[in-house]
Amino acid sequence: MHLLYQIFIDPFVQMGSAPDLFAQTLWEGMVAGVLYSLIALGFVLIFKASGVFNFAQGIMVVFAALALVGFYEHGVPAFLALVLTIVVMFILAFAVERLVLRPLVNQAEIILFMATFGLTYFLIGFGEIVFGGDPKVMISEQLGLPSGSYQIKMLGGFVQFQKIDIAAAIIASVMVAGLGIFFQKTRIGRALRAVADSHRAALSVGISLEQIWVIVWFAAGIVALATGIMWGARSNVSFALQIIALKALPVLILGGFTSIPGAIVGGLIIGIGEKMGEFYWGPLLGSGIETWLAYVIALVFLLFRPQGLFGERIIERV
Amino acid sequence: MFYREAGQYKTSYAADQALFPILQDKVGMLLILFAAYFLVPLFASNFVIDSIFIPVLVLSLAAIGLNLLTGYTGLLSLGTGGFMGIGAFACYKLSTYFPGINIIVLIICSGFFSAAVGALFGLPSLRIKGFYLAVATLASQFFLSWCFIRVPWLYNYNVSASIEVPSRTLFGLPVTGPNATSITRYVIVLTIVAVMTWMASNLIRGRIGRTWMAVRDMDIAAELMGIKLLQTKLLAFAVSSFYCGVAGAMMVFLWLGNAESESFSINQSFLVLFMVIIGGLGSLLGSFFGAALIWGLPIVMRNAPLVFGIPVTAATMEQITFMTVGVLIILFLIIEPNGLARLWQIGKQKLRVWPFPY
Numbered sequence: 001m002h003l004l005y006q007i008f009i010d011p012f013v014q015m016g017s018a019p020d021l022f023a024q025t026l027w028e029g030m031v032a033g034v035l036y037s038l039i040a041l042g043f044v045l046i047f048k049a050s051g052v053f054n055f056a057q058g059i060m061v062v063f064a065a066l067a068l069v070g071f072y073e074h075g076v077p078a079f080l081a082l083v084l085t086i087v088v089m090f091i092l093a094f095a096v097e098r099l100v101l102r103p104l105v106n107q108a109e110i111i112l113f114m115a116t117f118g119l120t121y122f123l124i125g126f127g128e129i130v131f132g133g134d135p136k137v138m139i140s141e142q143l144g145l146p147s148g149s150y151q152i153k154m155l156g157g158f159v160q161f162q163k164i165d166i167a168a169a170i171i172a173s174v175m176v177a178g179l180g181i182f183f184q185k186t187r188i189g190r191a192l193r194a195v196a197d198s199h200r201a202a203l204s205v206g207i208s209l210e211q212i213w214v215i216v217w218f219a220a221g222i223v224a225l226a227t228g229i230m231w232g233a234r235s236n237v238s239f240a241l242q243i244i245a246l247k248a249l250p251v252l253i254l255g256g257f258t259s260i261p262g263a264i265v266g267g268l269i270i271g272i273g274e275k276m277g278e279f280y281w282g283p284l285l286g287s288g289i290e291t292w293l294a295y296v297i298a299l300v301f302l303l304f305r306p307q308g309l310f311g312e313r314i315i316e317r318v
Numbered sequence: 319m320f321y322r323e324a325g326q327y328k329t330s331y332a333a334d335q336a337l338f339p340i341l342q343d344k345v346g347m348l349l350i351l352f353a354a355y356f357l358v359p360l361f362a363s364n365f366v367i368d369s370i371f372i373p374v375l376v377l378s379l380a381a382i383g384l385n386l387l388t389g390y391t392g393l394l395s396l397g398t399g400g401f402m403g404i405g406a407f408a409c410y411k412l413s414t415y416f417p418g419i420n421i422i423v424l425i426i427c428s429g430f431f432s433a434a435v436g437a438l439f440g441l442p443s444l445r446i447k448g449f450y451l452a453v454a455t456l457a458s459q460f461f462l463s464w465c466f467i468r469v470p471w472l473y474n475y476n477v478s479a480s481i482e483v484p485s486r487t488l489f490g491l492p493v494t495g496p497n498a499t500s501i502t503r504y505v506i507v508l509t510i511v512a513v514m515t516w517m518a519s520n521l522i523r524g525r526i527g528r529t530w531m532a533v534r535d536m537d538i539a540a541e542l543m544g545i546k547l548l549q550t551k552l553l554a555f556a557v558s559s560f561y562c563g564v565a566g567a568m569m570v571f572l573w574l575g576n577a578e579s580e581s582f583s584i585n586q587s588f589l590v591l592f593m594v595i596i597g598g599l600g601s602l603l604g605s606f607f608g609a610a611l612i613w614g615l616p617i618v619m620r621n622a623p624l625v626f627g628i629p630v631t632a633a634t635m636e637q638i639t640f641m642t643v644g645v646l647i648i649l650f651l652i653i654e655p656n657g658l659a660r661l662w663q664i665g666k667q668k669l670r671v672w673p674f675p676y
Contacts, residue, residue, distance in 0.1 A: 053449045103652040109448070110394060111655045114595045117588065118647030125640030133633070246584065249453045257449065285468075292464050295457030302446060302454065 011280035023159045025279045026272060031165040033271020034172045038227040039248035040255065040263035041176070042220040047257050048196040049216040050101065052112045056119040058245020060221060063123050064089055065228030065237040066131040069139060078142035089221030097213045105209075124239060133239065138232030140164065145233060168230040175226060176264055179219070183260070188215060196258065250298035270294045321669040337519060354508055364500040370617070372504055372573045374610050375511045376565050381593040381605035382518055383561025388591070389600035390522055391554035392534030393443050397436075397455040398562050398590040400462030403582030404432040405563025406570040407472045410481045414474060421486040421494055422506065425567040432563020433556040435462075440555025444548060447537075459584055466579035473578075480578035483571050494571045503572045510568065514561065519602055521557070530554055531600075562590075596650060598657025607658035615643060 015022045039057060046054040067088050071081035100115050141147060146163035183189040194202040195212045203209060231241060251270050255262025277293045321342050328334040338344040358371060384398050409428035413421060439458035443451050466472060473481050485495030492498045493506055521527050529550045532540035541547055570577040589612060597608020619639040623630050630638070654660055 100648055100652075104655070107651070107655050110388075110595065110599075111651050113449070114592070115648050115651050117592070118644045118651070121640050121644030121647065123644070125637040125642075125644060128637040128640070129634065133637075246456070249456060253450060253453050289464065292457060292460035295454075295460055299442060299454055299457050302442060302450070 006284055007281070014280060020154065020159055023154065025275050027159065027161065027165075029272030029275030030268060031162075031168065031271070032275060033268035034165075034169050035227065035231055035244075035267075036248050036251045036271050037264045037267025038172055038175075038223060038230065039244060040251040040267055041179070041260065042223040042227070043248060043252055044255075044258065044260055044263045045179075045216055045220045045223065049192050050112075050195070050213050051109060051199075052101070052116060053109065053257075054220065055113065055116040055245065056123060057220065057224060057248070058242035059120045059123045059127070059239075060089075060092070060224040061228045061231065061244070062237065062239055062241045063092070063127050063228075064221065064225035065138065065232045065241070066127055066136065068225065068229065069136045069232075069237055070131045072139045072142065073136075078139055081139075082143065085225055086222065089225060090218050093214050093217035093221050096217050097210060101213055102210060120242075124242070128239070135236035135238035135240075136232075138229060138237050140229070140233035143229065145229070164230075164233050168233075171226060171230065172264075175223065176260065179260060188212075192216060247294065250294040253298040254301055270297060273297045320672070321666060335523075337516070337523075351512065354512075355505070359501045359504065367500040367504045368573075370614070372500070372507050374606075374613050375504075375507045376569050376573050377590065377593060377613055378606045378609040379511050379514060379568070380562050380565035380590045381597060381609050382515060382602055383558045383565060384590050385594045385597075385600065385602065385605050386518060386522070386530070386561065387554050387558035388594055389598075389604075390527060390534060391530040391551065391558075392447070393440075393551065393554060394448065394452040395455040395555075395558070396452050396584070396587045396591065397439060397458040397462070399582045399584060399586030400459040401432050401436050401559040401562040402566025402569065402586060402590075403462055403466055403579070404435050404559070405429055405566035406577055406582065407466060407481065408432065408563065409567035409571060410474075410483075411472065413484055413486065417484070417486075420488060421571065422488065422510070425510070425564060425571060428567045429560040429564040432566070433560040436559020436562070437552045437556040440552050443551050443555065456584070459587055463579055463583055466582060478578070480576055481570060482576045494575075496575065498572075507568055507572050510564065514564065515602060518561070522602075526553065534600075592647065596647070596657055598659025601657065601659035603662060604657050604659030607662070611658065615646065619643070 039061065042057040042060070043054060046052055046057070064085055068081055068085040071084050072078055076084060096119065100119060101112075104112055104115055145167055148163050150161045150163065151158050152161060181189075183193060191202070191207045191212055192215070194205070194207055195209060199209060202212075228237065228241075231244065235241075248267075251263060251266040253266075254269055255264070255266030274290055274294050274297075277297075278290050282289050321340075323340045323342075326339075326341055328339065333339070338347055358367065362371065380398060380402055383401075384395060387393050387395050405428045408431035409424055412419075412424045412428060416424065435458075439455060442454040446454060467479060470476075470479075473479055476482070483494050485492055485497055487493060488506075491502055493502055522530070529540070529545045532543065532545055533547065533550050533554075537547060540550075566582065569581070574581065593608035593612045594605060595608070596611055597606070598604030616639050619642055620635055623635065
């Protein structure tokens with residue numbers, strides 16, 4: 001009885017009695033959610049266009065962030081460093097297409113998945129040799145990102161909004177809107193969607209798969225860079241960051257592997273659910289439930305909608 | 319010329335359905351077993367047994383477990399590390415509660431705990447498959463990892479949150495704990511792995527294995543033929559986890575000697591998955607090849623510069639190892655996506671027609 005009370009009543013009483021704390025938790029959940037969404041977005045982009053479950057997205061985030069900081073440390077001005085990093089991500093996309101995807105075309109999905117593992121290992125080793133293994137500080141100020149926070153008096157208390165978080169949310173929305181327009185309106189975007197629908201049909205109407213793959217990996221690289229900057233500004237840039245890729249996976253289940261809005265909404269649900277769960281229900285189970293709570297949320301969700309929130313209706317289900 | 323089944327007539331069904339219907343296979347297997355049982359303990363040093371033979375055998379068993387699930391039933395799982403952990407912790411708890419019972423019995427029994435948990439986490443496989451399922455099994459991995467840290471009962475409220483293997487004897491010979499010699503542990507691991515591999519090969523040749531493969535190849539068709547998907551898939555999860563659990567228990571009790579949550583992390587799951595893919599999906603032999611390659615490669619990489627006398631720091635070497643392993647995985651997938659087992663097949667075919675090219 002007491003346990004039931006603790007699960008179903010107590011957390012809500014707490015929420016009601018301290019609405020400012022509730023708002024703060026909600027906001028933090030949303031911010032975490034935005035970052036999860038960004039990573040999930042990188043996954044979705046690549047999965048949509050090439051059917052590759054890109055495990056290397058996490059390390060791409062780290063790699064991009066490290067490249068940016070690395071260029072800056074070598075005396076390159078911040079904005080030039082940004083441009084150079086984008087060039088690096090393009091080279092990476094090109095190399096991946098040329099050296100990994102093209103020889104593996106038409107292989108089973110799991111083989112491609114494994115190949116991205118190989119890529120992850122390679123990038124970890126390569127990144128550590130080039131940039132060193134130490135954590136680095138993101139050059140957020142030099143890039144013109146705001147720091148500090150707003151204290152807003154609301155709901156009978158103070159709620160803190162970090163400026164960098166607001167910036168992250170704005171950048172994420174701009175990016176998603178941009179990608180949306182790119183997918184819907186441009187010639188390349190349409191080609192991308194055609195490839196996502198059917199590789200063969202796309203080939204037969206003269207769409208170059210190779211080109212599309214480079215573009216898609218490049219786009220994922222840019223998303224990774226944005227994620228890396230945002231995440232790096234909150235904590236340091238280190239190789240430990242790559243595990244956030246694993247955090248994005250439940251988002252994918254929730255939102256569907258092929259849906260961009262799904263990635264966003266899924267990310268927000270996971271982010272908020274995780275923070276709420278940790279804050280209000282966490283003490284019940286002992287701390288650290290963050291690591292698996294997201295997966296459980298996603299699993300419960302799966303029972304009702306196996307295709308995810310916005311996933312395509314046709315899903316291999318049994 | 320040397321490897322040819324021509325002329326080996328079978329006169330009974332039993333002979334036709336034997337595990338090794340070809341004489342050369344039978345002889346080869348006996349030779350391998352002979353070498354494993356007598357030559358390795360005689361000639362290999364303790365260090366080599368401890369750092370190569372035991373790990374490869376233990377990991378092979380885990381790879382076989384995952385292969386039963388992923389290679390034969392077509393269900394992708396990333397929870398192997400967690401299931402191995404269940405086996406290890408179950409064995410630890412069992413050995414605390416029943417100190418009198420033979421440790422080998424306990425190691426096998428701990429597999430059943432793992433099987434039960436595996437079947438539970440296999441439930442989502444009834445609704446989803448492919449990568450969705452892989453991510454769902456990650457849930458089990460993270461949840462179990464968390465349990466191994468946060469449930470102090472599992473490690474007997476130890477301050478270091480790790481499990482220490484108690485000393486146990488078999489016929490007066492110490493088999494676990496610090497006093498056990500490498501050779502004793504090696505022989506026990508070898509026996510368990512050999513017997514369980516034999517069981518697995520019979521399992522997949524029989525009705526159960528065929529239903530698994532039917533489900534893998536096309537589940538709807540399998541269902542129409544009267545195969546019950548629920549039972550088949552859950553059984554696959556249970557048997558697979560059983561193997562992983564035993565492997566995990568052996569890993570702690572007969573190889574490492576102590577372990578903590580970190581030993582059964584997500585990286586362990588990925589490592590075993592590598593072994594299965596590199597070795598070959600749907601091949602027991604491939605599991606051994608994969609384990610040997612994935613385990614041996616970093617060791618070779620680390621020691622290669624020492625042999626050639628090239629001075630490199632340990633850290634650089636680590637990074638170069640990472641890079642090379644990554645490149646090799648990709649190269650390997652490009653050259654032979656069906657794994658080492660397929661190379662072995664090709665080799666056998668070449669032997670069969672030798673000295674002719676085809």
